[in-house]
Amino acid sequence: MLKEHLHTFSQQPTPFYVYDLPLLRQTLDVAKAEAAKYDFHIHYALKANANAPILAEVLERGFGADCVSGNEVRRALEAGFAPDQIVFAGVGKSDAEINFALDSNIFCFNSESVQELEVIQELAAAKGKTAQVALRINPNVDAYTHKHITTGLEENKFGINVWELEELVPRFSQWPNLKLIGLHFHIGSQITDLRAFENLCVRVNELQQWFEEKGLVFPHLNVGGGLGVDYRTPEENPIADFAAYFAIFNKLLEKRPGQVIHFELGRALVAPSGNLVSKVLYLKHGQKTNFVILDAGMTELMRPALYQAYHKIENLTSELPPMTYDIVGPICESTDCFSKATELPETKRGDLVAIRTAGAYGEVMVSEYNLRDRVQAIYLT
Numbered sequence: 374m375l376k377e378h379l380h381t382f383s384q385q386p387t388p389f390y391v392y393d394l395p396l397l398r399q400t401l402d403v404a405k406a407e408a409a410k411y412d413f414h415i416h417y418a419l420k421a422n423a424n425a426p427i428l429a430e431v432l433e434r435g436f437g438a439d440c441v442s443g444n445e446v447r448r449a450l451e452a453g454f455a456p457d458q459i460v461f462a463g464v465g466k467s468d469a470e471i472n473f474a475l476d477s478n479i480f481c482f483n484s485e486s487v488q489e490l491e492v493i494q495e496l497a498a499a500k501g502k503t504a505q506v507a508l509r510i511n512p513n514v515d516a517y518t519h520k521h522i523t524t525g526l527e528e529n530k531f532g533i534n535v536w537e538l539e540e541l542v543p544r545f546s547q548w549p550n551l552k553l554i555g556l557h558f559h560i561g562s563q564i565t566d567l568r569a570f571e572n573l574c575v576r577v578n579e580l581q582q583w584f585e586e587k588g589l590v591f592p593h594l595n596v597g598g599g600l601g602v603d604y605r606t607p608e609e610n611p612i613a614d615f616a617a618y619f620a621i622f623n624k625l626l627e628k629r630p631g632q633v634i635h636f637e638l639g640r641a642l643v644a645p646s647g648n649l650v651s652k653v654l655y656l657k658h659g660q661k662t663n664f665v666i667l668d669a670g671m672t673e674l675m676r677p678a679l680y681q682a683y684h685k686i687e688n689l690t691s692e693l694p695p696m697t698y699d700i701v702g703p704i705c706e707s708t709d710c711f712s713k714a715t716e717l718p719e720t721k722r723g724d725l726v727a728i729r730t731a732g733a734y735g736e737v738m739v740s741e742y743n744l745r746d747r748v749q750a751i752y753l754t
């Protein structure tokens with residue numbers, strides 16, 4: 374598919390991100406249709422990709438926004454998301470960020486600690502406002518994903534532990550400026566074993582039951598995001614299995630009458646439609662390893678260096694017989710390696726390669742380490 378656009382690419386300085394907007398639209402439409410079957414509400418997790426043309430497509434489908442910083446709340450507002458469609462999570466919200474979100478009248482703070490609740494109460498009281506909050510509970514559910522992107526285990530920093538709830542619940546009576554409207558969970562990312570979500574549902578049901586025994590019934594349940602994508606064979610599965618994902622929650626989650634179920638999806642919505650295109654600078658042939666040295670590095674796509682993430686790499690311009698390479702970037706770090714022992718058609722200086730499935734947690738993590746130029750983005754419409 375990308376090869377059809379080589380003409381466009383040849384005029385573009387490398388490296389650059391290229392976003393396939395038709396695939397993005399198709400993905401968003403599928404997600405929307407599958408969620409609509411059960412009246413589920415989707416918030417898009419801006420941290421996956423906050424580029425304006427992408428946010429515009431998300432907004433057009435009526436999704437809300439899931440933010441994890443004050444600046445993400447600001448970006449969501451600038452993009453046109455209504456304040457009452459914005460949720461704000463994050464384990465370390467600063468006072469300035471909380472104040473900004475209060476001033477913006479966002480829908481809900483997903484609160485991650487008891488002390489944070491105290492601070493939101495204090496700041497909301499100072500403004501004479503009421504803040505809607507959901508408790509982000511650490512459900513101690515294994516996401517069966519890479520340990521660096523698991524968030525729902527007790528050893529992870531996220532959320533309020535279940536054993537803290539007993540003491541926490543009565544304190545809400547002393548917090549007149551907080552309105553507890555729901556429970557929030559997010560167990561991790563790139564989850565491909567859907568049993569993790571089944572386990573989450575069981576845990577949410579237990580917790581919901583526990584709160585009800587204390588007289589608390591919530592209008593909102595937010596089960597987070599985390600649905601994974603196919604990094605290995607993106608052409609076979611360009612769109613994540615939203616049907617199976619939402620069906621699990623519909624089947625297992627014990628929804629109360631009138632309760633709204635919220636999801637926060639990032640990766641599954643945007644990862645497949647983004648690719649990082651890079652030019653081959655040099656070949657280096659060793660006794661053990663042949664290196665392909667690209668003009669893109671960990672500064673443009675950090676996932677492989679950060680959590681050993683796999684991205685499929687294609688040579689867009691060579692049709693020669695395959696050889697085995699380590700594909701690396703130009704940055705002065707040994708972890709600046711995209712892929713080891715990888716087969717590519719025999720590769721030459723000047724070839725263009727595409728690093729696939731880079732639409733999520735790619736461009737948003739760009740760094741200027743080594744004083745790198747800011748990577749550009751283009752959009753296939």
Ligand SMILES: *Cc1c(COP(=O)(O)O)cnc(C)c1O
Pocket residue numbers: 418420421439441462463559561562563597598599600637638639640641733
């Ligand atoms: C990152 C994040 C998400 C989105 O996760 P994906 O794996 O990209 O779907 C959702 N909710 C919260 C609180 C997050 O931090």
